[in-house]
Amino acid sequence: MKHDMNRLSLAIRLGLTAGIFAMAGIAQAQTAQADNPPSTDQAKPPSKNDAKTLKAVTVTGSLIRRVDVETASPVVTLDRSTINNSGKPVLGDVLQQMPAISGNATNPQNNSNGGGVASPLLEGGDGASRVSLRGLGINRTLVLVNGQRMANADINLIPPDMIERVDVLAEGASTVYGSDAIGGVVNFILRKDFKGVQFSLNDGISSHGDGQRRGFNLTAGQTGQNYSITGGIDYNKYDPVLGVRRKFSKQQLYLSSGSVVAAGSSSIPTGRIQLPGSIASQYGCDINSSGTANVTLAQGNGSSQSDYRCRLPSDTYNYAALNYIQTAQKRTNAFVLGSYDFSDNLSVFVDAFYNHTVSSGQDAPSPVGTGDGLIIPASNPINPFGVTFSQNPIAGDPNSGYNFQTRLTGGGTRVHSYTTDTGQINTGLRGRFGQESSWTWDATINYSHTKRDQRDTNEIDIPALQAAVDAGANIFDQADPSVSALLKKGVDTPEYVFTQATKQVQFDTSGELWDLPAGTIQLSAGALYRKQSMKYTVSSFAVLDPVTTTCQILQEACGSPGSGSFNVKEVFAETLIPLLSEQPLAYSLNLDLGVRTSNYSTTGTTTNGKIAIEWRPIADLLVRGTVSQVFRAPNLDELYDGRTLVQPTLNDPCAHLSAAQLAQHPAACQYVPPNWAGNSPAQVNTFYSGAATVDAKLKPEKGKSIDIGLVYDPSWLPGLSTSVDFWHIYLSDTLTAIQGDTVVSSCYNNNASPYCSFIHRQDNTSRQPGQVFLINTPVVNLGNLSTTGIDYTLRYKIPHFNLGDMDPGNFKASLSSSYTSTYKNSATPGEPGARTINYAGTYSQQFGNISRWRGTVTLNWNKGNWNAQWQSRYINKLTALNADAAISGVNIPMASVTYHSLQLGYAVPSIHTRFDVGVDNLSNKLPPLIYQNGANYNVDTATYDVLGRYYWARATVKF
Incomplete structure (x- = not known):
């Protein structure tokens, strides 16, 4: 049977079919409502007469304070029970499994590849998890805490116990939140009114006996008549896992001319040593057209020519064995949430959290040789060949200019250690303009700061290594411990420090304008000022020289300092206009209009608007549609990042x-x-950099986001809710490194x-x-990008039933799915030969995993003190592009994958304790191979599980 016809794929298709039939049942619902009005316990939108008796709240995706839970914005919510049942100690592991998230995300499975990479904002190996809604990239997904943006969008920084729920809005929302909200927003809503003390311990380990994680959290709170305060601390630790621990990643695999080859680097510890034919002929080596051949150390200490043999194509180094498929990481979190009511019309609040993360990635020892400037003179006692090894011939030395390349195992593995400290505080006053007034206001200050200190241990310092070789360190014989001790003097630890900060003040107000026959017009308006700054420093010996394109250490670890800031002033408004209410075929009809004007000190002024329609022909059915303009201003990295060497x-x-x-x-x-x-x-040499580094100018990305959908909550079938949404996002002038x-x-x-x-x-x-x-x-601003698809959700709280005298308990089922129809990119529009490529259903280095179908099915059960959850996650088959190393344009298929997880919990009221156990990746599903196609581990670590079957347990006591 084909890969895409497994049980979950079939369930998604059946779910979509059920949605169509649900729509067809509208006529039946209208008749049923006429004969049987909805019961009071059936969820239905409030009418204009009872809306004022309910508490209005600001919903994600809108500035308007609403009673309605379902609005024009297609928000998917993860509540606390969903987060707890997952058993995940960090939020990144939960969020990145949602169907709307695809493309190139980052997580602790992405290992670092050293300092000096293209963007200091987007390093791997630092233990971070960042989300990419609609596959549009992490820069086009805005992360919020209580509606306020985070300076560091690493969702692992947020303590899970601090969260009441997570709202995910997968449509453009620039008029509500400003820049970056193109693919959508992830909004973490904080807990309120927590009482008591709760302590939890968790532990977990893979079925391979590695990847252990453990931690604890402590939360305490108190609520009084006019105050509320909650605080907590959280700690978790993940052990690293080496690539050699898994069959698929123990060695780098290459697809070449249709054959899979387990290969490695030609830079080997015994050396790749170029010799003139007059010397190499004694080994029986094939002499090439340049009259030379390569040899390598075969025995002894390398002091005699007889210690060597011809280098064979099979002489490679397995660098993959020393890479991590899960980075080492430790996190400590603390948070305080509080509010105090001075009166009925005035209160103060503070939301604050702090995170300290220590993490590390690892790479194999560095390759090094004459191409990096190393010289081994013929006169050096360690050199038995009588020729000089150097990048170029040396004047006066006719026997010079021969290549030498090795892997400096004597210097040790390269460890990239990160220490990240992040703090954020959002505080202010809120109130209302008089006891009888409908108008409320908020005045807030938001400050956040992140500092990430990266240290790359055992990076080769060329002058220091040259000095060690000149002093007699036998680089031909690294197996000798005494040699390794000398070679250790040839490495250093560069430091790269990245800091960023956000300061923001905001004032907004909401209330009612005047009454219409269908209800009251509502308005929300406000203004803000925000300043963002960054600074990136590099150790002096690791600073890239733009003239020589080198630094004191290897080129791959050279970096450039950068710094800069910008400020933005914004004014915004949104109004909700009720047009019809409780009319035939118009139970309600609302018009939602929004506008935001943003003035950036770097790119000028941009104004963006939205129009949204909410139409309920009957109480059970919501027809919704939103068209909004979206934009993304250049971020600090795109503006001010220093030069980094790339060699395409x-x-x-x-x-x-x-x-x-x-x-x-x-x-x-x-x-x-x-x-x-x-x-x-x-x-050749190319320099990636921010635009300002080369005095170039940037403008914002701009485009449109369209969402049209249906939400159906049939009163004739209590407990059922289903929705289907068509979405389209289009961008022009995309910001990209040319x-x-x-x-x-x-x-x-x-x-x-x-x-x-x-x-x-x-x-x-x-x-x-x-x-x-x-x-x-x-x-630069170059390129167009658009994507189109459909989301479908189905939630059903199954009515309680008995099997004879037996009560089976309560059941809930849900389906969430996303289908990407198109993902089109034109990299160079207007250029001769430019073409548009549809990446939907493909994996590529540029855009990552854009699988057409993704979905999750969840079944929950509870009875008395027991509860359980089964969840199945599906990723459809796709095609890996340009996967053959020898033949351009060769694509290979990647199989669909289904993951199953189980959770079982039991509460013991007498000791106020609850126990939970679970298994992730129950069937121990392996990730599909994509070989060397941009994957250090032969697989897509941003999408698929690499640890295999995983067991976890948690105990929670509440006082």
Whole structure:
């Protein structure tokens, strides 16, 4: 049977069919309502006569204080019981399993690959979890706490015991929340009115006997007549898991010409040593066209030429064995939530939390050689070959310029240690304008600060390593402990410190304007000022020199400092206008209008609006639709990040051209001679950076978000609720780091291209005129992106029943699914040869996992002191793009995956204690392989489980 016809896939299809039949039952519902009015315990929207008797609240996705739970915004809510039943100590593990989340998220399964990566904001290995709604990327998903944005969008920073529920809105919401809310928002709603003391212990371990996690949390609170205070501390620790502990990740797998090869790096501890044919011939090596061959250490200490043999293609180093598939991490959280009522019209509140995370990723020891500047002279006593190993021939030394490459195992594995401290406080006053007034107001101050200190242990310091080799450290024989001790002097620990802060003041007010026949017009309006700043510092010896493209340590770990800030002033308003109420085919009809004007100190002013319709032809059915403008202003990293070296392969269009042809492209082909052979080597240097680093200007991404849906809560079938939503999001001028090929081709096709200044070639005074020595590839506005799909949910609280004399208990079932129909990207619109690619149903390095179908089915049961939950999560099959290392354009299939989890709980009232146990990935499902296609572990760690079957237990006592 095909992969996509498993039980969960079938359940999703049946659920959608059930939704269609539910819509068809509207006529029956109208008749049933006429004959049998809804009972008082059936959930139905309040009429205009009883709305004022209920407490209005601000719902996620709107500024209006509402009584209605269901509005024009398609919000999915995870309540405390859902979070508790998952058994997850951190919120990231819960949120990232939702069907609306896809693409390239980050989590503790993503290992770090060292310092100096493209973005200091988005490093892996720091224990963070960040979400990507609709696959649009973590920068286009806004994370909120009680409606206030977090400076650090790592959802693992938030203590789970602090949360009452999580609202996930998977549509654009720029008019409500401003920049970044394009794919949607994740809003963590905090607990209120907690009384007593609660203490919990948890533990867990995989069926492989590794990946242990353990922790505790303590929460205490008190509520009085005019005050409430809750506080707590939380601690959890995760053990690291090496890739070698799992069959799929114990070695890097390559798909080459249709064959799967278990391979590794050609940089090996015994050396890849280039020798002239006159020496290499004694080993029987095949001499190449340059008259050289490679050998490696076979025995002994390397002091004699007889210790060596020819290097074989099978001589590789398994670096994957030393990578983590789960990073080591420890978190300590503390929080305080409080409020005090001075009077009926005035209160003060404070929401504050602090997180301290220590985590680490790990990589194999560094490869190093003459290409990094290392020189081993022929005169060095450790060198038995009588030739000099150097990157280039040395003047006066005819036997120089031979390559030497090794893996510095004597220097130790590279450990990337992170210490992250984050604090956030949101405080202020709220009240109402008089006892009889409907108008309320809030005046708030929001401050948050994050500092992340990254230390990369055992990064190679080239001058120090050179000194150790010159002093006699036998780099040919790293197996000798005494040699390793000397080589340890050739490594250092660069430090990269990233800080960011947000300061915001806001005032808003809400209330009623005037009455219409259908109800009262409501208005919410406000203004805010926010300043965001960042600073990134790098150890002096690790700072990238833009002239030499090197630093004192290996290029891969070179970084650049950066700093900057911006401020934004915003005014916003939203109004809800009731048009019809309790009319034939119009139980209610509301119009929701919103607008926000944002003035950024970096990009100027943008105004965005929305229009939403809420129509209930009958009380049981809500027809909703929202069209809103969305935008994302450039973030601090995209503006101010310093230079980072990248070395792509460049297809230079200026090669092999005549003088007449070159004359037609003077900007792109400056200094290129006629019939030029092309760049040597083909891999050139490019500098990723923020736009400001190269004096470029950015503007916001802009687009539209459309959502049209139905919500049906049939009164003729109590306990059932179902919804279906069509969504479409379109973006233009997307903010992205431009590629070197795009820079050159754009300038080649248009001499007036703004990217021409990014190209730097050797001039006519050089020995290699026309050679590209540097291309700036900063963040620019370039590209269009759109995605379309359908969400479907079904929730059913099964009516209580008895089986004879036996009470089976209470049951609830739910289905949540998301189907991505299109995910289209045009990387270079307007450029010759530009095309639009639909990534729906594919895995790619750029966009990650865009599976068409994702869904979860959950069944809950409780009876007396017992409760249980079964959950099944489904990810549809997809295609991995460009998966063959040897043949371009080869795609391979990835199988669908279904995960099952179980939870069982029992409460013991006499000792105020509850016990929970559970199993995740019950069937020990393995992730599908994608080989070397952008995956260090041969799999997509952002989407699939890598630990396998996992057991957990928790004990909770409440006083």
